[in-house]
């Protein structure tokens with residue numbers, strides 16, 4: 059299907075950038091998985107050894123990851139407490155999405171609990187991370203290829219604004235179809251929240267279990283990392299409906315970037331701090347632990363406050379919780395908040411998220427840079443994402459957006475950026 063209308067500007071450095079990222083992202087993930095278990099655990103040093111194919115390839119790991127995807131897909135298809143409508147599409151239709159992500163998290167916890175009580179060796183998972191990550195990467199490449207082929211027969215109205223440049227490498231990376239689905243199973247929405255996010259907290263739990271086995275009990279640092287990240291994932295699934303308005307769902311196609319990000323990058327690199335703690339135990343005193351909890355609480359307060367304020371406002375601007383906030387009118391009929399959290403900086407939710415990212419690394423001490431990888435990567439991701447969002451908002455809201463930028467000059471960090 060030929061791309062329609064004026065071509066969207068190329069992002070991520072065009073085809074060359076896309077090709078480089080397709081190599082760099084898996085390479086970085088494997089580098090992290092290898093160095094985290096090495097003695098020096100140097101983020102920038104070479105890995106202790108290069109694994110042979112026998113260390114990477116395991117049919118058992120592939121089957122396990124496929125079974126995991128199958129289980130999460132089955133939980134997705136269970137009756138939901140609510141069915142939400144997505145944003146209006148090019149053809150004026152709206153897709154329907156089940157809101158049962160939190161239910162999937164709870165049911166997974168129950169199933170894992172039952173499994174462990176009858177001898178499921180959860181503690182064996184940390185030793186399988188390398189072959190599991192390899193299986194997830196293979197699945198990501200094959201799945202992205204199938205999605206690319208599926209898009210060849212999709213109607214033009216189903217294609218994403220980006221990801222249809224005509225260059226196969228670029229389009230494979232960004233994704234051609236906006237909302238690929240088979241019947242009620244929406245692949246992008248499913249992958250964004252379920253297998254990766256729930257897989258991440260399950261890997262964390264396995265690392266905690268293994269630490270308890272090795273050292274008698276989990277360390278305070280491991281409890282904090284598990285608790286903070288469980289709160290983050292639980293929150294994402296509780297407020298699942300909010301993901302329907304993110305640029306990933308409304309703007310980006312579903313290609314290698316998101317498929318790999320959701321299925322491999324999130325579970326295997328976002329669990330880096332817990333992996334680090336298993337191999338490099340840290341002693342954490344109560345005063346430091348309390349300070350870190352306070353930092354996480356402040357981050358969460360800003361993150362949740364900002365996200366909820368915008369979501370409430372977008373759902374119903376006359377809701378008493380947001381009705382008093384100052385706004386700017388736009389030509390589209392929608393308004394922009396210019397006081398409250400969104401009057402402080404233009405992306406207060408990113409600020410809260412970054413503060414939490416800091417709190418997740420601090421339990422790992424300050425002797426290594428490696429556990430701070432997430433904070434560094436996430437800062438780069440959010441700065442880039444903020445710039446992409448601003449471009450899209452300028453296109454959508456024109457002068458009103460310029461006025462908003464004038465009234466709220468800082469993007470993420472007040473008086474700094």
Ligand SMILES: NC(=O)C1=CN([C@@H]2O[C@H](COP(=O)(O)OP(=O)(O)OC[C@H]3O[C@@H](n4cnc5c(N)ncnc54)[C@H](OP(=O)(O)O)[C@@H]3O)[C@@H](O)[C@H]2O)C=CC1
Nearest residue numbers: 304305365368372393394395396400407408411443447451
């Ligand atoms: N852990 C991770 O890896 C990641 C986490 N995140 C988190 O996910 C959450 C969602 O982030 P993201 O999808 O990037 O986008 P946002 O939730 O920040 O949404 C941006 C959109 O909000 C609307 N908006 C912007 N300014 C205003 C305003 N002043 N008043 C009203 N509406 C406004 C615009 O859409 P419109 O006007 O059309 O409503 C804009 O496109 C964030 O908390 C982020 O930190 C994001 C990426 C990765």
Ligand SMILES: CC(C)CCC[C@@H](C)[C@H]1CC=C2C3=C(CC[C@@]21C)[C@@]1(C)CC[C@H](O)C[C@@H]1CC3
Nearest residue numbers: 083250294301304306315316318319320323324
């Ligand atoms: C591998 C690449 C560098 C980029 C991959 C990006 C993805 C990992 C992220 C893109 C947007 C995401 C969002 C979330 C998780 C990470 C990805 C998939 C959340 C679900 C995290 C929890 C928040 O509450 C909502 C987020 C929405 C966006």
